[in-house]
Amino acid sequence: MSCTKKKRRLAVLRAKLEALLTDQESGRVRLCFGSRRLFRKQFSREENGYADHAAWKKDWQAERSSQFFVLGSKDEASGNQSCQAAVAPDGSLRLRLRLPNGWGSTSKHLVLEGVRLAYGQEEILQALSAGRVVIGATKTGKLFRKREGAAVSYRFVRDRKGWRVFASVEAQPVALVTRxxxxxxxxxxxxxxxxxxxxxxxxxxxxxxxxxxxxxxxxxxxx
Known part of the structure; x- marks a missing residue:
């Protein structure tokens, strides 16, 4: 790589860094569901293989609907309010996903049977078994019950093969022992x-x- 190309690359990286620092100071967050790359293709449709704007919009809407995230909470049953997992007798997971209002379904939940995770299955099972109900007291001495456990979050992603689910939990610190x-x-x-x-x-x-x-x-x- 010549010196001129290196200087040009360095200038581009410095400009990106300056823009990111400016956004950070102003509290501005830039999000584009569907990717900025696909969004910009509408301005050069013929070069990207689109006959008209409707063809591009079809791909754009499909990409924007290709994934969703369900945030977990340690205060909820099974670590999540909207997607709760239960362990089946064969060791697989049974996911009970709450459907949003206006979905058009007669049921409020979608049940997914036989879910197995390729990686981290044991960690997810440990997080599901960590939930418990404890008794607490307010400042006035009134007793109340609350749930404690590990938050489990789920990300559903659709690709060419179908839907996939990713589960994540907070990493537990490992104690360092030396003797x-x-x-x-x-x-x-x-x-x-x-x-x-x-x-x-x-x-x-x-x-x-x-x-x-x-x-x-x-x-x-x-x-």
Whole structure:
């Protein structure tokens, strides 16, 4: 890349950064449901394969309706008011999604059976089982019941294959534990390799290992 292209790229990035900082200071939030890229295609329809504005608008409305998000709350049953999950006997999830008013359906809820998550299934199950009802007291001494648990949020996304659902929970902090009785591991960083050594609690060598980084090969290719 020439020096002129680098300067041009740097100027573009600085302009974007300045615009973002200006929006942050003014509290302005820029959102475009359907993507700005597709929105701009209406101004050059022929170049993007659209015969008329109606054809573009059809794709635009489909893209804007391709996903929705259901925010979770730790104060609600199953961690969510509008989408509640229950564990089936086979380990899958049963989602009960509340439908908005004016949907045109005779039922207020949509039930999805046999939902399985490719990643994070155990974390979601733990979050669902963490819910409980506790007894609290007001300043005047009046008792009340409230629900505590983990918030579970869901994102529904439609693609060419159909609808997919993504579930998310707040990551729990992991306690760091270190014990001198367990020994120690030392790492030595070198230009082209890492050297590792393990000792027991008395300082005796248990084992060592060397991991090559192959940096010289990367340099040769970059040249």
């Amino acid at each position: 001198r009785l367990a020994g120690a591991i030392g790492v030595d960083s070198n230009p082209d390799y890492l050297a590792l050594a393990e000792t027991d609690r008395f300082g005796n060598l248990v084992g060592s290992r060397r991991i090559g980084l192959h940096l010289s090969m990367g340099r040769a290719r970059s040249k």
